[in-house]
Amino acid sequence: MFNVEDIRKDFPILARKVNGKPLIYLDNAATSQTPQQVIDAIVDYYANSNANIHRGVHKLSQEATDLYEAARKKIQTHFNAQHAHEIIFTSGTTHGINLIANGFSSLLKQGDEIIVSALEHHSNIVPWQMLCERTGATFKVIPMNAEGELVRSAFDALLSENTKLVFVNHISNALGTINPISYFIEKAHAVGAAVLIDGAQSAPHIKPDVQALDVDFYVTSAHKICGPTGVGMLYGKEEWLNKLPPYQGGGEMIAEVTFEKTTYADLPHKFEAGTPNICGGIAFGAALDYMNAIGFDTIAAYENELLNYATTLLLQIEGLKIYGTSSQKTSVISFNLEGIHPYDVGTILDKLGIAVRTGHHCAQPIMDYFKIPGTVRASFAFYNTKAEVDALVEGIKKAKMMLS
Amino acid sequence: MSIEDIQNEIIDEFSMFEDWEERYQYMIDLGKDLPLIDETYKTDTNIIKGCQSKVWVHAEMNADKIEFTADSDAIITKGIIAILIRVFSNQHPKAIIDANTDFIDQIGLKEHLSPTRANGLVSMVKQLKMYAIAYQTQLN
Numbered sequence: 096m097f098n099v100e101d102i103r104k105d106f107p108i109l110a111r112k113v114n115g116k117p118l119i120y121l122d123n124a125a126t127s128q129t130p131q132q133v134i135d136a137i138v139d140y141y142a143n144s145n146a147n148i149h150r151g152v153h154k155l156s157q158e159a160t161d162l163y164e165a166a167r168k169k170i171q172t173h174f175n176a177q178h179a180h181e182i183i184f185t186s187g188t189t190h191g192i193n194l195i196a197n198g199f200s201s202l203l204k205q206g207d208e209i210i211v212s213a214l215e216h217h218s219n220i221v222p223w224q225m226l227c228e229r230t231g232a233t234f235k236v237i238p239m240n241a242e243g244e245l246v247r248s249a250f251d252a253l254l255s256e257n258t259k260l261v262f263v264n265h266i267s268n269a270l271g272t273i274n275p276i277s278y279f280i281e282k283a284h285a286v287g288a289a290v291l292i293d294g295a296q297s298a299p300h301i302k303p304d305v306q307a308l309d310v311d312f313y314v315t316s317a318h319k320i321c322g323p324t325g326v327g328m329l330y331g332k333e334e335w336l337n338k339l340p341p342y343q344g345g346g347e348m349i350a351e352v353t354f355e356k357t358t359y360a361d362l363p364h365k366f367e368a369g370t371p372n373i374c375g376g377i378a379f380g381a382a383l384d385y386m387n388a389i390g391f392d393t394i395a396a397y398e399n400e401l402l403n404y405a406t407t408l409l410l411q412i413e414g415l416k417i418y419g420t421s422s423q424k425t426s427v428i429s430f431n432l433e434g435i436h437p438y439d440v441g442t443i444l445d446k447l448g449i450a451v452r453t454g455h456h457c458a459q460p461i462m463d464y465f466k467i468p469g470t471v472r473a474s475f476a477f478y479n480t481k482a483e484v485d486a487l488v489e490g491i492k493k494a495k496m497m498l499s
Numbered sequence: 500m501s502i503e504d505i506q507n508e509i510i511d512e513f514s515m516f517e518d519w520e521e522r523y524q525y526m527i528d529l530g531k532d533l534p535l536i537d538e539t540y541k542t543d544t545n546i547i548k549g550c551q552s553k554v555w556v557h558a559e560m561n562a563d564k565i566e567f568t569a570d571s572d573a574i575i576t577k578g579i580i581a582i583l584i585r586v587f588s589n590q591h592p593k594a595i596i597d598a599n600t601d602f603i604d605q606i607g608l609k610e611h612l613s614p615t616r617a618n619g620l621v622s623m624v625k626q627l628k629m630y631a632i633a634y635q636t637q638l639n
Contacts (some may be wrong), residue, residue, distance in 0.1 A: 436573035438551045446519050454551045
């Protein structure tokens with residue numbers, strides 16, 4: 096039985112005060128908070144098992160290796176990858192995207208095309224622009240409509256036999272729209288293109304099955320899913336990962352080195368040069384254990400309830416406009432008060448102990464589409480409460496009164 | 500009045516406020532009353548880009564004093580600009596170069612000069628000083 100008050104006891108930070116007020120943390124789409132179970136895993140690793148992995152003959156090194164590889168298994172099981180070696184540890188989503196973009200630079204040629212969506216985060220646009228500059232491939236964009244949804248028919252029209260890679264986020268960080276990725280994957284595969292899904296925003300809310308989706312690459316970050324910062328994962332189908340060249344050179348990723356030639360290690364080590372974030376990987380596994388113990392269906396149902404509750408109340412505030420009004424949305428509300436800069440609203444909310452994000456959310460093309468400098472974004476997690484939503488609503492009313 | 504006298508005057512005014520709300524309401528009102536910058540000066544070259552709110556600054560030399568006008572698209576940022584203009588405008592370049600901004604801390608607005616705010620104010624203070632250095636060089 097889901098009890099939010101019990102859940103909140105797992106998160107020490109939720110008990111602290113900000114500006115003399117109880118913290119109301121509504122910036123979960125930027126980073127999630129960390130439960131004691133994950134903090135314990137981090138402390139336990141450094142207190143009991145800290146050693147470098149894979150090469151040591153000694154007991155500690157074996158323990159650390161076992162813990163790290165067990166975490167990889169947990170991630171494999173969670174995302175339902177066919178093989179554990181299809182899970183590559185990264186420093187986060189951006190690293191995963193760059194790894195793929197770099198890998199494709201040896202596969203693309205002049206005349207090839209990459210399709211990305213208009214809902215992308217900056218980190219998703221820049222590596223592909225760089226890739227196109229390097230290879231002479233061209234870059235096409237799936238447009239969005241006024242609800243903040245990608246236009247399927249426009250995507251269909253962009254696809255051709257020249258399309259080599261399609262790149263879409265599962266959920267938009269700025270608007271919360273859940274994109275129809277199954278549709279994109281099926282259509283892209285029909286013309287022989289690979290698909291990379293950015294799961295940074297979806298992994299906290301949805302448990303994706305990479306085999307059922309038949310997706311070629313999927314990337315995400317641990318810190319959005321109650322894990323630590325600086326670690327994430329890239330899933331790639333074995334055949335694709337074997338096709339791509341290594342990203343970085345260094346230790347761990349080689350099989351044999353002479354001055355004449357180096358042969359690369361097998362998957363996943365080919366893509367994991369140097370000593371990895373061992374503790375981070377283990378804590379990532381602990382975070383998935385924590386979330387799975389609650390259950391993703393339970394989490395999604397509760398967050399949806401919060402979203403509906405908040406949307407109804409916010410829309411009652413005169414002059415408040417919500418951006419991103421798709422019926423397929425996660426628990427993110429991007430909004431503005433008429434005639435008031437989002438920065439001002441965020442500043443007053445901060446004074447009230449309410450943490451929201453303001454600005455363009457690294458998604459300037461979306462802000463340009465709506466012709467706004469940015470939005471205020473409140474994003475809810477399963478440890479938020481309706482009472483906190485009420486406090487947000489009161490806070491916005493106060494900000495409006497002070498700023499009008 | 501010297502820069503220091505003006506700063507002390509502002510510190511006195513702010514000491515009368517009992518809580519953050521009164522301080523912020525005062526700043527918001529200052530922002531609303533900030534004399535409008537001539538639209539022709541709101542150019543890309545005069546813009547200071549913070550990540551979130553935009554700040555425009557224009558400087559002009561009158562006799563041996565610098566006159567600043569400025570604007571922002573966010574009202575709280577404008578309020579702080581109004582305070583900075585009151586302190587630094589119509590002062591000799593040398594006095595602007597030598598002045599510090601510790602009074603911001605003393606009136607309880609330190610957080611707005613933190614780099615994480617990304618509101619353009621840190622850059623604005625730097626820009627005011629750059630103008631002062633440039634005009635001082637001309638005077639020498």
